Amino acid sequence: MDKKIGIIACIIVIIALIVGVAAYSGVFDGESKVVNDDKTLVVGFDAEFPPYGYKDDNGEYVGFDLDVAQEVCDRNNWTLVKQPIDWDAKDSELNSGSIDCIWNGFTMNGREDQYTWSDPYFDNKQVIVVKNGSGIDSLSDLKGKNVETQKDSSALAALQGDQKALADTFGNLVEVADYNTAFMDLESGACDAIAVDIGVAHYQINSKDNDGDFVILNDNISSEQYAIGFKNGNTELRDQVQSTLDEMFKDGTIDKIADKYSDYDIKDSLIRK
Structure with missing residues (x-):
């Protein structure tokens, strides 16, 4: 009997561990969340802010900013995680490390000291x-x-x-x-x-x-001006993203992405160095 109780107790512990890991990874909360590492870029965005970030008719998250973020990740061999957030909770998400940056038509004016910013890219x-x-x-x-x-x-x-x-x-x-x-x-x-x-x-x-x-x-x-907001002091990630963006502006990739949104006054408002 004692042996059976011990086996049952072990099973309970294993199940608890599995549930804990699943909950931490977001399996049960309706959103797929990835633990941040140096090969993952978790972008926080407002899912109802087209044409910068939104859900299309196929249920996919798309938009100019998300398309640019995807290209940045591709060039750095990173995995992009598009993480919709409650816009009112964006600061707590960023400061807690749940997201790596706020990238979704994010205004830098008046917030210059609150984040580590990329260069402005959109007027x-x-x-x-x-x-x-x-x-x-x-x-x-x-x-x-x-x-x-x-x-x-x-x-x-x-x-x-x-x-x-x-x-x-x-x-x-x-x-x-x-x-x-x-x-x-x-x-x-x-x-x-x-x-x-x-x-x-x-x-x-x-x-x-x-x-x-x-x-x-x-x-x-x-x-x-719109820019990408990183947690204050996270200059290393900002510099890597900015360097990639500079390359994309120089080789015309940003313009090609903007062409997809030609009806929405994207290209004419880009800030070029």
Whole structure:
């Protein structure tokens, strides 16, 4: 009897170890997570931020930034892990080591001391999108209107910062979970305008059956630069990624990747050295 109890106890211990390892590796949490090593690059990104990073109709994570990251990994013989994250938790993910970098239309302006940054690679603009024929032709026409933007977005930061005087003229400035929701609200009339990154605006408009239903105002809210954010002090990884990016700009690979997103104003906004 004692021998049987001992065998059972051993089996229980083995099962516990297997469950523990599986849980640690992400088998049971719905996401495949890879323990970081020097041959793996775990990129944290917002999975609802096209055309930089998003899930396509086949359920695959794609986008300009992810395509560039894949090429960087290929050239360094690294495995790329595309890790969707809660954007509000991006700092804790990075500082805990769950991800190696934040690479997804990530604004460096105003955050220069919070991360170790790559060189800026994209000049981004925040714009206003309205329905065609709305009578809103300039920023001054937004007075008293209901404007939506995504939470924790660059457009929101601009409207709470340098463009607060403009935002104060709105009837309401509403934060929504994502730009898909904002464009549905604009289409239904639940809001009058959307403050959004220009690349996202082009993506959303061109994804509609009738892209003439929406208009981007000529006046920009603000502009900023995108870069890759690494944990403060992680200069070794930053330098390796930056060196590879420099090669890709020089040999035209970045332009070729940008050509895949020609409808979304990617190529014209690249920052070249």
